[in-house]
Amino acid sequence: MTGSKQARGRALQAAKPFASISSTTSSGTSVPSSSSSPYRQPESVAVIGGGIAGLTCAKFLAANNRFVPTVFDTGRLRPGGRCSSRWPTDKPADDDSRSYKYLKSSIFDHAAQILVAPRQFPEFQRQVEEWETEGIISKYPEGTVCNIADKNYQRGKQQQQNDKKSGGFAVRPINTSKKNVMYYGTEGMGSIPLAIQKDSRASLEQDVWVSPSNGVRYQNSNNKWKLQANGQTLGIFDRIVIAHNGKCADRIMSKTPAKKIHNLLRVNFAPRVPPQGGKRMTLNSIYSLTFALPKNNMLDQVLPNNKFYCGFVQNEPTLRFLSCQTRKYQQDKPDEEVQVWTVLSSAPFAKKHKAPQEFLPNDVVENVTQLLLQGVEKSLYVETNTIIDSVLESRLQLWGAAVPVNVWEQQGNADNSKCSTGFLHDGDHNVGVCGDWLLEASIGGAWESGRRLAEYMVSAIEEDQQPTTTAAVVGVKGAFRMSQQAMKAGIGSLT
Known part of the structure; x- marks a missing residue:
């Protein structure tokens, strides 16, 4: 797609709270709806980050058949981000001579320990019910x-x-009580991202570190994105999705023309933020x-x-x-x-x-x-x-980049009232952003953000035939607010 086309129809929902356009499968999980518009070549998407948000976004993009997503994850053994586990069968890194004889006697989670299903995310509630039925998660x-x-x-x-x-x-x-049900991964919290990937048609490239300095380049000649790692080209992609945060995400986008997106990826590291929320995304350690x-x-x-x-x-x-x-x-x-x-x-x-x-x-x-x-x-x-x-x-x-202690809250309506878009998208440069810091500091927030970005991208490509005067960049108007749960518990994404 060209930049001029992207300037049309990329902010279908920029001026109103996010509205779901999904259909529902027999298992209860929604997928983006199909389109009756003329066939077009599927677009390639590089999803940088294999945590819950990135895997979920890729899954829903691939389900639509309009996109061919590839997830690039830095994890040596498997994807997961905060939902990571160590398993007895895991092999140590080449430079690690420690055997951990006793720790290998059990599965253990070294980050997220608890999953809940927030009532404000009904799609995620249905997904949690499906995971429980399949034995992927268990109730404490x-x-x-x-x-x-x-x-x-x-x-x-x-x-x-x-x-x-x-x-x-x-x-x-x-x-x-039944109102305060909490779950853990039946075979470790890492079984949750593996379940998402298993249920997805998206490709996954593991143990890949996209260089923060020059790993992502926007090519003005063809409006595509070039990805590199260790001096090797990973591919040329029609679109990219940034599905992680921290210094790497900040630096990855710093030299690209998607300046409005990059402004919100700039990051501080601190255990707390001012009551008004602060000026930048802030992560604790x-x-x-x-x-x-x-x-x-x-x-x-x-x-x-x-x-x-x-x-x-x-x-x-x-x-x-x-x-x-x-x-x-x-x-x-x-x-x-x-x-x-x-x-x-x-x-x-x-x-x-x-x-x-x-x-x-x-x-x-x-x-x-x-x-x-x-x-x-x-x-x-x-x-x-x-x-x-x-x-x-x-x-x-x-x-190091543990939990967001503030969350980006968009202002999208004509009266500047607050809404929960839950993602960022720059239609001029074909780049989207998802993550829990855009919605709620929780596993549910990450999953829902990835789902919403995928559905928006599907809706935008289906509406691209219709001219519009709305802005091309979605979600960048707003302010950070303090995350009450992260400030209270110190580990907001785990509660």
């Missing part, structure tokens, strides 16, 4: 997702100080520590198996989340001699101790590991070093 047993807090924490600071002295903490269940303990350890004693699978830590500033992976994934192995746990740090802690995430220095690994384990001991009021001295093995990872 009622009452096993909890808050860990000091006793009487609502009775003021003085009472909390007394609790500290007396050694009191409480485990308060939060998934206690989180440390993820997975460690193995012998069975009948102190955690097993203070957090009984039938009452705790995972929980939000509210009484220790270094931590935000604690999860027992073996209780989720080895319920059929009661005689297992090793327990695997994961603890996620708070964003302020990660900022204070931030280091190059690809190559964490040994001294940083040792120090951060020690501090996080001390935080677990403090939160649960167990004797110092009781847990630390029992650790058989541990693995530390810095999740």
Whole structure:
């Protein structure tokens, strides 16, 4: 398609809240509707980012037969983004000599731990129901997702100080009704993105790092996009979709003519934003520590198996989340001699101790590991070093671009009222953007953003025969707002 054609008909819904144009399959999942307009050659689409948003967008684009999408993902083993898991059969990287004998005894999730189905996304609710029916996800047993807090924490600071002295903490269940159902991937959270890809006709290129400096180039001569990695051309594409964020997405688009898109991809890294939301997309950072303990350890004693699978830590500033992976994934192995746990740090802690995430220095690994384990001991009021001295093995990872603490909220109506488009699209340059930061900091937000962008691209190509005077760039007018759930929990996409 030429740029002049793209200038027509690319903002079908720019001046109104997003409206679904999908049909529904027998399984309940919607797909973009087919068109009766004249046949045209399918357009190639490069989707950069193989997380939930990118895989979902590619799936719905491919279902329409108007597009031939290819997803490029940096994951060495498989796609997933925040929904990543380690499996016992995983082979270590060539430069990693560690075997992790004990950690390999169980599946473990080192990022997202919980999936919920937000009521404001009915399409995603239907998808969650389908995944549950197919056995891809399972419900956490009622009452096993909890808050860990000091006793009487609502009775003021003085009472909390007394609790500290007396050694009191409480485990308060939060998934206690049908209205608060929470899920995990039956074979790890990584099984969710694999299910999306399996149900998709889109191609997937794994372990591909599109260079941030010159990996994406817009060719004015033919209005197409050239992608490169490691000095090799990945292909020439009619369109691209940016389905990730952080410094790489910022740099990838910085030298392209899609300036309005790039302005919103510029990023800050901080644990919080001002109440008004800030001026740029802001991502926090989180440390993820997975460690193995012998069975009948102190955690097993203070957090009984039938009452705790995972929980939000509210009484220790270094931590935000604690999860027992073996209780989720080895319920059929009661005689297992090793327990695997994961603890996620708070964003302020990660900022204070931030280091190059690809190559964490040994001294940083040792120090951060020690501090996080001390935080677990403090939160649960167990004797110092009781847990630390029992650790058989541990693995530390810095999740550098973790969770968006603000979300872009578009203004699209004639009266500048707020709407939830959930994506960006530049029809002049054939580029779209999707991700949870454009809708809601959650797995559901990422899935819904990818779906909405795909449906918009389908609707735009079907409407391209009709001249229009609407703008070619969609979603770029608006403001960032603080994400309440991310600010409250510190790990918004997990709750």
